[in-house]
Amino acid sequence: MTAQPPAASRPRGRERARLNRETVLAEALALADADGLDGLGMRPLSQRLGVVPMALYKHVANKEDLLDGMIDLVWAEVEMPDAERGWRTSMGDRSRSLRQALKRHPWAIGLMEARLRPGFANLAQHNAMMGCLRGSGFSFRTTVHVTSTLDAFVYGFALQERSLPFDTAEQSGDVAEQKLQDAPPEAAAAFPHLLEVVRELGAAGYDYDTEFETGLALVLDAVERLRPEWRAELPSP
Amino acid sequence: MTAQPPAASRPRGRERARLNRETVLAEALALADADGLDGLGMRPLSQRLGVVPMALYKHVANKEDLLDGMIDLVWAEVEMPDAERGWRTSMGDRSRSLRQALKRHPWAIGLMEARLRPGFANLAQHNAMMGCLRGSGFSFRTTVHVTSTLDAFVYGFALQERSLPFDTAEQSGDVAEQKLQDAPPEAAAAFPHLLEVVRELGAAGYDYDTEFETGLALVLDAVERLRPEWRAELPSP
DNA sequence: ACCTGAACACCGTTCAAGT
DNA sequence: ACCTGAACACCGTTCAAGT
Numbered sequence: 116m117t118a119q120p121p122a123a124s125r126p127r128g129r130e131r132a133r134l135n136r137e138t139v140l141a142e143a144l145a146l147a148d149a150d151g152l153d154g155l156g157m158r159p160l161s162q163r164l165g166v167v168p169m170a171l172y173k174h175v176a177n178k179e180d181l182l183d184g185m186i187d188l189v190w191a192e193v194e195m196p197d198a199e200r201g202w203r204t205s206m207g208d209r210s211r212s213l214r215q216a217l218k219r220h221p222w223a224i225g226l227m228e229a230r231l232r233p234g235f236a237n238l239a240q241h242n243a244m245m246g247c248l249r250g251s252g253f254s255f256r257t258t259v260h261v262t263s264t265l266d267a268f269v270y271g272f273a274l275q276e277r278s279l280p281f282d283t284a285e286q287s288g289d290v291a292e293q294k295l296q297d298a299p300p301e302a303a304a305a306f307p308h309l310l311e312v313v314r315e316l317g318a319a320g321y322d323y324d325t326e327f328e329t330g331l332a333l334v335l336d337a338v339e340r341l342r343p344e345w346r347a348e349l350p351s352p
Numbered sequence: 353m354t355a356q357p358p359a360a361s362r363p364r365g366r367e368r369a370r371l372n373r374e375t376v377l378a379e380a381l382a383l384a385d386a387d388g389l390d391g392l393g394m395r396p397l398s399q400r401l402g403v404v405p406m407a408l409y410k411h412v413a414n415k416e417d418l419l420d421g422m423i424d425l426v427w428a429e430v431e432m433p434d435a436e437r438g439w440r441t442s443m444g445d446r447s448r449s450l451r452q453a454l455k456r457h458p459w460a461i462g463l464m465e466a467r468l469r470p471g472f473a474n475l476a477q478h479n480a481m482m483g484c485l486r487g488s489g490f491s492f493r494t495t496v497h498v499t500s501t502l503d504a505f506v507y508g509f510a511l512q513e514r515s516l517p518f519d520t521a522e523q524s525g526d527v528a529e530q531k532l533q534d535a536p537p538e539a540a541a542a543f544p545h546l547l548e549v550v551r552e553l554g555a556a557g558y559d560y561d562t563e564f565e566t567g568l569a570l571v572l573d574a575v576e577r578l579r580p581e582w583r584a585e586l587p588s589p
Numbered sequence: 590a591c592c593t594g595a596a597c598a599c600c601g602t603t604c605a606a607g608t
Numbered sequence: 609a610c611c612t613g614a615a616c617a618c619c620g621t622t623c624a625a626g627t
Contacts, residue, residue, distance in 0.1 A: 225514075228511075229515035238535055238543055242546045245545035249548070260563065264505065264563075267505050267509040268501065269508065270508035271503065271509070272508070274465075274508065275465055275503065305476075308483045308486060311482065321496070326496070330497065330500060333497070333574045333575070337570045
């Protein structure tokens with residue numbers, strides 16, 4: 116599974132470029148993307164870099180420091196909001212961009228807000244988000260509510276997208292059916308509404324993109340009503 | 353830290369009740385609550401039960417099966433919605449109940465929807481949620497949108513509540529200030545809106561309960577507008 | 590300055606053996 | 609039927625040593 120060629124075939128000595136923090140972080144990101152957080156070991160990582168495990172500790176303090184660096188690489192991939200483009204399109208695009216980044220790096224979902232030492236991209240992103248909303252007329256308190264709720268939606272959606280055991284709309288119906296069959300036999304008959312889910316998802320499926328856009332529009336519509344100025348800006352009927 | 357008294361002081365032989373799946377799952381829940389998912393090892397768990405690690409494998413197939421059982425215990429703690437009480441209060445209370453359960457068992461947050469073999473409580477909960485919304489006049493498709501969005505909010509909020517590095521409103525300001533100070537020195541000056549966060553959270557703080565209720569009301573308000581019948585039920589002005 | 594090797598205290602799980 | 613013991617292939621990290 117994770118079998119690797121022996122040391123002889125790995126680059127080493129003059130063949131291998133000098134290790135630095137940047138290359139360690141980049142390789143760690145690739146390893147986590149491929150094998151998940153469980154696969155991200157200091158030993159497998161060192162092997163990919165053609166080096167002995169302890170060599171990594173010259174470039175990262177420990178695994179926590181490694182994760183700090185990786186998470187800031189993910190933050191750097193997220194588009195920054197900008198009040199100039201209007202808060203709604205700007206915050207919407209940022210949310211889509213965050214979801215896509217979390218899709219590329221599913222192992223990062225629970226870690227994005229957990230950093231005690233946030234990196235530069237992390238700080239820049241949060242600063243831009245606050246700036247976008249404050250600059251669009253939201254009060255400080257409302258800005259906090261909006262970021263908290265919108266981020267909760269994006270993180271939670273990404274979590275569901277990662278953990279639901281199907282990837283495509285076609286699979287969703289099959290999985291739902293399988294789940295109900297594997298469940299305790301008395302269950303299937305007792306849960307009529309799950310039978311409807313099986314039937315409907317079997318026919319039309321569950322599409323993540325559609326669900327995300329629907330939920331995002333729902334939240335942004337609700338946010339629109341929080342802004343004190345919103346009535347004045349609606350086109351008069 | 354995880355030091356335990358030696359074998360001599362643990363119950364064993366006739367002193368210890370016969371092990372069964374129920375007690376293994378309950379003790380595993382307590383261990384995960386205390387030490388997190390990282391602390392939940394087969395060895396520490398077996399030690400708490402006064403038994404050798406391999407004894408557990410008579411009662412759970414493996415760690416995955418152990419987690420399946422634990423997650424269904426968490427689902428069993430979540431209040432089930434009921435159309436009789438009205439979809440809004442009913443879904444609201446279920447969301448609060450789910451958040452509280454995830455607060456008691458933070459290790460469970462990423463796992464609630466990830467079960468390939470969902471337990472009875474899990475199926476019952478999802479069936480009740482579908483039933484509550486379908487029975488309140490929502491179409492199947494809208495019901496899917498609503499559960500997807502509402503759950504995303506609750507899971508995402510729970511994730512933030514778990515991972516943000518402060519617990520109380522008082523702490524939030526201090527942590528914000530500390531974060532900005534620990535960050536690269538050029539950062540503090542470059543991010544004016546984060547300075548506002550430090551200032552405001554230092555004064556008023558960030559209260560999770562308030563934020564949750566605000567976000568929940570915002571989402572439920574938006575859901576209200578999705579129901580085709582909503583206009584008819586509003587009191588005429 | 591950077592990399593190595595051996596060691597320590599951990600994992601989940603298999604297999605064969607005990608009672 | 610239920611529990612034990614030894615073993616295997618893994619972890620992250622420390623410490624002392626090499627170049």
